[in-house]
Amino acid sequence: DAKTTQPPSMDCAEGRAANLPCNHSTISGNEYVYWYRQIHSQGPQYIIHGLKNNETNEMASLIITEDRKSSTLILPHATLRDTAVYYCIVRGMNSGGYQKVTFGIGTKLQVIP
Amino acid sequence: EAQVTQNPRYLITVTGKKLTVTCSQNMNHEYMSWYRQDPGLGLRQIYYSMNVEVTDKGDVPEGYKVSRKEKRNFPLILESPSPNQTSLYFCASSPSGTGTYEQYFGPGTRLTVT
Numbered sequence: 001d002a003k004t005t006q007p008p009s010m011d012c013a014e015g016r017a018a019n020l021p022c023n024h025s026t027i028s029g030n031e032y033v034y035w036y037r038q039i040h041s042q043g044p045q046y047i048i049h050g051l052k053n054n055e056t057n058e059m060a061s062l063i064i065t066e067d068r069k070s071s072t073l074i075l076p077h078a079t080l081r082d083t084a085v086y087y088c089i090v091r092g093m094n095s096g097g098y099q100k101v102t103f104g105i106g107t108k109l110q111v112i113p
Numbered sequence: 114e115a116q117v118t119q120n121p122r123y124l125i126t127v128t129g130k131k132l133t134v135t136c137s138q139n140m141n142h143e144y145m146s147w148y149r150q151d152p153g154l155g156l157r158q159i160y161y162s163m164n165v166e167v168t169d170k171g172d173v174p175e176g177y178k179v180s181r182k183e184k185r186n187f188p189l190i191l192e193s194p195s196p197n198q199t200s201l202y203f204c205a206s207s208p209s210g211t212g213t214y215e216q217y218f219g220p221g222t223r224l225t226v227t
Contacts, residue, residue: 034215043117043203043218044156087156101146101216102172103156 004088009108012082018075020107022088025069032091033064035073037084038106044087047073078111085109115140117219119204125225126194134189134222136204144207145187146171146216147179149200156203162187194226 005023012018024033034049048055048062050071055062061074075082087106117138126132138145146161148171158171162181176198178190187206191198201223205216 036216041150041201041221041223043205043220044216045218046215049215101158101161103148103158105153105155 003102004090004104006086006088006104006107008105009110011110011112012075012078014080014111014113015077018078018082018109018111020073020075020086020088020109021070022073023070024088024090027068027090033062033068033071034089034091035060035062036087036089036103037082038087039081039084044103047086078109080111080113083109083111115217117204117206117217119202119219119222121222122220123223125227127227128195129193132191132194132224134191134202134204134224136187136189136219137185138187138204138206138217139185140206140208140217141184142206142208142217143184144214144216145181146205146207147177147187147189148203148205149173149198150203150221151200159189159202194224196226198224199226200224 032049032051035047036044038044048060050062050064064071085106085108087103089103120135143164147159148156150156157173159177160179162168165181168179201221203221204219207214207216
């Protein structure tokens with residue numbers, strides 16, 4: 001599985017865009033990049049995922065570099081409720097064809113009023 | 114309502130006393146998984162299951178057992194709990210297939226082993 005590297009923490013002013021980077025330089029061609037977030041100690045919540053192209057949904061946008069070695073999650077207008085830990089993960093397949101998932105420690109985003 | 118449920122939500126037990134944490138999903142998902150979360154270590158996968166009777170080890174399987182006799186249930190068994198298994202546990206499920214998917218997480222079970 002490709003490993004990911006994220007900054008441990010970031011701050012963002014309320015109403016501004018939050019740009020959360022993720023490095024996954026060892027990603028392989030068939031691996032997707034997923035983003036989740038976890039508010040307090042609740043169960044993580046899916047945000048968005050992508051393979052090569054940039055993706056957008058009602059929650060966020062995902063920008064993946066052309067070489068796929070890094071990506072950025074963008075929350076266009078951060079609110080206080082976006083304060084959470086954000087996880088960037090890469091979905092891998094082991095030799096048996098099963099789907100193993102590895103989470104790192106994520107980025108703790110603090111949205112400041 | 115589509116959801117993943119876990120029971121109990123909180124549990125305090127003593128070393129060596131066998132326990133089971135239940136996990137159930139009502140979305141007909143084939144993939145289910147258990148994670149533990151500890152401060153500074155993020156979420157680590159314990160076991161996962163691609164379908165009924167098909168399970169495999171994650172990153173930290175030692176001291177845990179699982180079974181998948183029915184599609185909707187994926188219990189986590191601690192045969193002889195130890196204090197280092199004190200943690201926050203999450204169950205998750207996901208649709209099957211080789212395409213893209215997302216995981217749906219349960220609310221968590223906070224386990225303390227004394």
